[in-house]
Amino acid sequence: xxxxxxxxxxxxxxxxxxxxxxxxxxxxxxxxxxxxxxxxxxxxxxxxxxxxxxxxxxxxxxxxxxxxxxxxxxxxxxxxxxxxxxxxxxxxxxxxxxxxxxxxxxxxxxxxxxxxxxxxxxxxxxxxxxxxxxxxxxxxxxxxxxxxxxxxxxxxxxxxxxxxxxxxxxxxxxxxxxxxxxxxxxxxxxxxxxxxxxxxxxxxxxxxxxxxxxxxxxxxxxxxxxxxx
Amino acid sequence: xxxxxxxxxxxxxxxxxxxxxxxxxxxxxxxxxxxxxxxxxxxxxxxxxxxxxxxxxxxxxxxxxxxxxxxxxxxxxxxxxxxxxxxxxxxxxxxxxxxxxxxxxxxxxxxxxxxxxxxxxxxxxxxxxxxxxxxxxxxxxxxxxxxxxxxxxxxxxxxxxxxxxxxxxxxxxxxxxxxxxxxxxxxxxxxxxxxxxxxxxxxxxxxxxxxxxxxxxxxxxxxxxxxxx
DNA sequence: CCGGCTTTGTGCAAACATTCACAAGGGCGT
DNA sequence: ACGCCCTTGTGAATGTTTGCACAAAGCCGG
Ligand SMILES: NC(=O)c1ccc[n+]([C@@H]2O[C@H](COP(=O)([O-])OP(=O)(O)OC[C@H]3O[C@@H](n4cnc5c(N)ncnc54)[C@H](O)[C@@H]3O)[C@@H](O)[C@H]2O)c1
Ligand SMILES: NC(=O)c1ccc[n+]([C@@H]2O[C@H](COP(=O)([O-])OP(=O)(O)OC[C@H]3O[C@@H](n4cnc5c(N)ncnc54)[C@H](O)[C@@H]3O)[C@@H](O)[C@H]2O)c1
Numbered sequence: 001x002x003x004x005x006x007x008x009x010x011x012x013x014x015x016x017x018x019x020x021x022x023x024x025x026x027x028x029x030x031x032x033x034x035x036x037x038x039x040x041x042x043x044x045x046x047x048x049x050x051x052x053x054x055x056x057x058x059x060x061x062x063x064x065x066x067x068x069x070x071x072x073x074x075x076x077x078x079x080x081x082x083x084x085x086x087x088x089x090x091x092x093x094x095x096x097x098x099x100x101x102x103x104x105x106x107x108x109x110x111x112x113x114x115x116x117x118x119x120x121x122x123x124x125x126x127x128x129x130x131x132x133x134x135x136x137x138x139x140x141x142x143x144x145x146x147x148x149x150x151x152x153x154x155x156x157x158x159x160x161x162x163x164x165x166x167x168x169x170x171x172x173x174x175x176x177x178x179x180x181x182x183x184x185x186x187x188x189x190x191x192x193x194x195x196x197x198x199x200x201x202x203x204x205x206x207x208x209x210x211x212x213x214x215x216x217x218x219x220x221x222x223x224x225x226x227x228x229x
Numbered sequence: 230x231x232x233x234x235x236x237x238x239x240x241x242x243x244x245x246x247x248x249x250x251x252x253x254x255x256x257x258x259x260x261x262x263x264x265x266x267x268x269x270x271x272x273x274x275x276x277x278x279x280x281x282x283x284x285x286x287x288x289x290x291x292x293x294x295x296x297x298x299x300x301x302x303x304x305x306x307x308x309x310x311x312x313x314x315x316x317x318x319x320x321x322x323x324x325x326x327x328x329x330x331x332x333x334x335x336x337x338x339x340x341x342x343x344x345x346x347x348x349x350x351x352x353x354x355x356x357x358x359x360x361x362x363x364x365x366x367x368x369x370x371x372x373x374x375x376x377x378x379x380x381x382x383x384x385x386x387x388x389x390x391x392x393x394x395x396x397x398x399x400x401x402x403x404x405x406x407x408x409x410x411x412x413x414x415x416x417x418x419x420x421x422x423x424x425x426x427x428x429x430x431x432x433x434x435x436x437x438x439x440x441x442x443x444x445x446x447x448x449x450x451x452x453x454x455x456x457x458x
Numbered sequence: 459c460c461g462g463c464t465t466t467g468t469g470c471a472a473a474c475a476t477t478c479a480c481a482a483g484g485g486c487g488t
Numbered sequence: 489a490c491g492c493c494c495t496t497g498t499g500a501a502t503g504t505t506t507g508c509a510c511a512a513a514g515c516c517g518g
Pocket of ligand 1: 097098099100101102103123124125126129142159160161162163165169184185186201202203334335336337338340
């Protein structure tokens with residue numbers, strides 16, 4: 001997903017690749033903290049997070065100099081710093097549009113609320129679904145989208161409708177003031193500048209796996225190997 | 230560049246970034262085909278897929294020279310070529326481990342089977358769930374994992390269990406012969422060389438969105454708009 | 459058959475990302 | 489108080505991805 005190339009490398013010059021890894025570090029740090037670990041070296045943390053330790057250090061160095069040479073990082077302190085950088089010290093109201101199979105699974109997902117993401121609304125256009133309660137939340141009609149977004153100051157919208165409705169739902173969310181969208185529908189959404197879209201696409205992930213699986217298979221399988229040279 | 234004389238280039242040269250975009254192009258091409266479009270230019274396809282047209286052309290050039298200068302690409306032919314490259318001309322049996330909220334949503338997901346991915350098994354360790362039918366499939370006990378993987382020659386496994394079980398499920402899948410894993414559990418899986426893991430993590434995506442949302446908020450909010458004192 | 463128009467395929471340079479390798483810094487044992 | 493040992497933070501080297509810009513190539517109208 002290409003984002004705008006961030007106009008100027010202002011005070012916040014954190015590379016996109018780093019931003020994408022910070023949540024992984026954070027999760028790893030939480031696990032360590034729960035485990036009673038007070039201090040961790042870049043090497044240990046890197047192994048636990050599945051990355052190279054130099055990369056981890058460089059990533060963390062973008063947030064500031066929070067380690068102690070010869071010792072490592074204070075787990076609790078680093079949790080705080082990473083959380084702050086990611087904006088997790090505040091609450092983020094989220095609206096989920098589409099209460100089908102996926103929308104319901106998302107609403108039921110505990111890990112959702114666990115990091116400050118609060119479901120402010122669960123909307124659907126199907127009258128048969130509206131009014132039912134999911135995870136303690138009553139499904140609202142999607143006519144309420146604008147109202148919900150404004151009342152709860154929702155800035156993050158999750159699209160879990162069929163592909164055909166995704167763009168129009170997206171447009172409405174944006175018009176209502178949402179500036180960040182997580183899209184589960186298999187379509188490329190088009191949005192105005194200033195709005196961030198991230199997609200989660202099961203089918204794409206499987207196809208990427210299939211590509212590599214095929215490559216592996218043609219290696220050890222039939223004798224169709226090494227032609228080039 | 231040294232001109233490799235022949236053969237389609239099955240040789241291992243497609244950049245990872247390209248591989249990740251091919252499924253998007255493929256989806257876009259299917260939409261065009263359904264729409265009756267027979268031929269498409271790189272510019273049109275690029276816009277529909279949400280990428281730069283030079284990038285698209287370079288991506289496609291890795292598969293071979295399938296365009297016609299002055300005209301564009303034949304949609305149907307390109308669908309075939311991209312599909313072949315991704316390994317979608319064959320069937321990929323998939324096993325889903327964990328038939329909870331997410332596992333059930335996945336099993337019910339139509340787009341799953343639509344590209345040659347066939348659910349060969351849906352497994353769970355909970356006796357209360359085993360035996361129930363989901364999307365026409367009986368949930369099997371996870372003791373059957375090895376049997377299912379071997380009998381159906383499953384090479385792609387989908388992990389939809391709680392985080393705590395994910396690594397052990399992963400180990401068993403790998404031991405049984407699975408070499409590609411799609412992981413929905415919020416943990417870093419460790420696997421031997423030769424095994425591919427891709428993760429889908431809702432929580433990470435939200436945190437990335439929160440980071441950018443925070444930055445946007447601090448732009449227009451308080452007078453941080455550096456203008457030069 | 460030719461010249462003009464359009465669009466591909468790619469050389470190249472810049473931007474971005476990863477990794478190595480080590481000097482600088484800091485704690486700890488003596 | 490000192491020096492040893494460990495680990496951070498980062499310059500520099502290397503690798504990857506992007507996007508521009510344009511020559512080469514194919515179609516079409518005349
Ligand atoms: N289920 C999965 O595992 C899965 C996986 C990957 C992607 N997806 C994608 O996620 C999306 C949802 O999948 P699903 O399985 O939940 O589908 P679903 O059909 O079960 O649910 C879709 C819901 O959206 C509602 N809806 C339709 N149009 C709407 C609108 N304009 N406004 C509000 N609500 C609307 C429908 O009433 C329905 O309840 C689809 O785009 C699907 O391709 C699903
Ligand atoms: N629900 C979501 O929207 C969502 C979103 C993102 C990530 N996730 C992650 O996906 C995973 C599944 O989420 P869920 O909401 O479906 O949870 P869930 O609790 O509803 O389902 C988990 C299922 O896995 C089964 N299970 C547990 N251990 C097992 C084992 N060893 N072998 C086989 N099956 C086993 C359980 O019996 C249960 O049926 C979790 O790791 C969760 O963090 C879920």
